Amino acid sequence: MAPKVFTIGHSNHLFSTFLELIQEHDINLVADVRTNPYSKHSPHFNKKPLQKSLEESLIKYVYLGKNMGGKPRDKKFYHNHELIYHRLEKDEKYQEALNELIKLTEKNQIVIMCSEEDPKSCHRHHLIGQSLLKKGFEISHIRGHGDTDKVEMDFQARLV
Template sequence: MTAPHDITIFTIGHSNHGLDHFLALLETAGITALADVRSKPASRFCPHFNRENLKAALIAHGISYVYLGDALGGKPADPALYTNGNPDYQKIAASAAFKGGLARLMAGAKTYRIAMMCAERDPRQCHRTHLITPALVAERVAITHILSDGGLLPHSELAAEMAGGQFDLLSI
């Protein structure tokens, strides 16, 4: 286990952002690598977020790209990781693939300033927060959410808000 907060990992949702806005969000936060944690790294509505298009755009802006959705995605291919047709986060988090993906993410964060990315704009509604973040926090990794307006929200503040029953989609 690492010492308290030796590592910080960021999260971001690509939502329906234009590519320039998305890249500006990453650059403003000083992100040097992006870990794509989508189970299916494609977007019908925003083709610039399709895996190869996104990878090329990031590399052109000096940001490394790694796909980890096969290990850290919220909708795994393995049917054994579902209960009653829904992804079972406890089963996913206990899987060897998930643990391996976490290890890769944490190792990368020792060299890069990493953001893990999924499609969902609001971190309250994404597996980044409900599946991956608890496992990282248990390893004493600090998590910061990059919001669509460029603001940075420490996960400790988001967790306190969620525990207090506060939920306002318009605040993001």
Template sequence: MALDPNHAPVIFSIGHSTLPYADFLTRLRRCDVTAIADVRSAPFSRHFPHFNRDVLKTALIDDGIAYVFLGDELGGRPSEAESYTDGIADYEKMARSPSFQRGLDRLRQGARTYRIAMMCSERNPLDCHRCLLVGRALKHAGVAVEHIADEGERLTQDDIEARLMAMANKFNTDMFAGEAQLLTDAYRDRARRVAYAEQHPDPALAAS
């Protein structure tokens, strides 16, 4: 069912974490979500197999919720070497890639028809690229973003940015830096703490 064209779309985000499927579905229902955009680079869960890609897709469709996998375009573990800085996924570089922009366009276009929630695994949006990378880019593009947190709490991207600034202790710390630069620094600081880091084999083990 098409959404009201006069109503600005909202794109939600949710982390499945350790939720039972029924609780996950309840959170989606509370926000009237009609489609899931899976932004996990690896759409599998060893300990919670009901969130494995094919199993989840089937369950959601049975419950009347559409599913699309966008992990290749919007995932947090890029395959391109140029998307890393010092071995850590660099969200600012990733946001400039053509693939990411295509994924973002698909989200925005889909939001005209569906009430979308992008999904990853991390419980806290401040620990996840769906917030620090995708949510940030969506807000920059003029799209409202709301993160479904614990107990169904909903945080806007503005709420997230206020928390980022407080966590980074960036308020009034540099009299010469504008607010935009302080926020950029806060995003960058948090991203480097939580972004995916390349795994390098132990040379000693490799030689044994």
């Protein structure tokens, strides 16, 4: 059976709603993959308050956004100001973070967290989810209404 990983966008949820969504799937570790782990509109999702609230709920927190974030600073990952996912996927630091994430799945039920509710507009679908699919993982997005969407390999990702 393929190892399973969930993803979620915190959106503008209350922390209690977010917690319910992840607890429904027995999540015990949140992997934050935001380049900048802060939210103007939902400050309870800023790195420190989020980490504290999760730990109080007996859920571990790990920050991987420095090397897995969808807004890297290095211009080599962009073309006409658009992130080219396969360029970032081949980066050594991204691969190190991906391997760390995979290692964490061995003993944890993980949710990869970013800010966008819709995974189709987020790098957790177009980049991280695709990287994990290539390694044999089953990926499901937890949507804001509580349902899950199973992730399929993107056509573009198959070409890389």
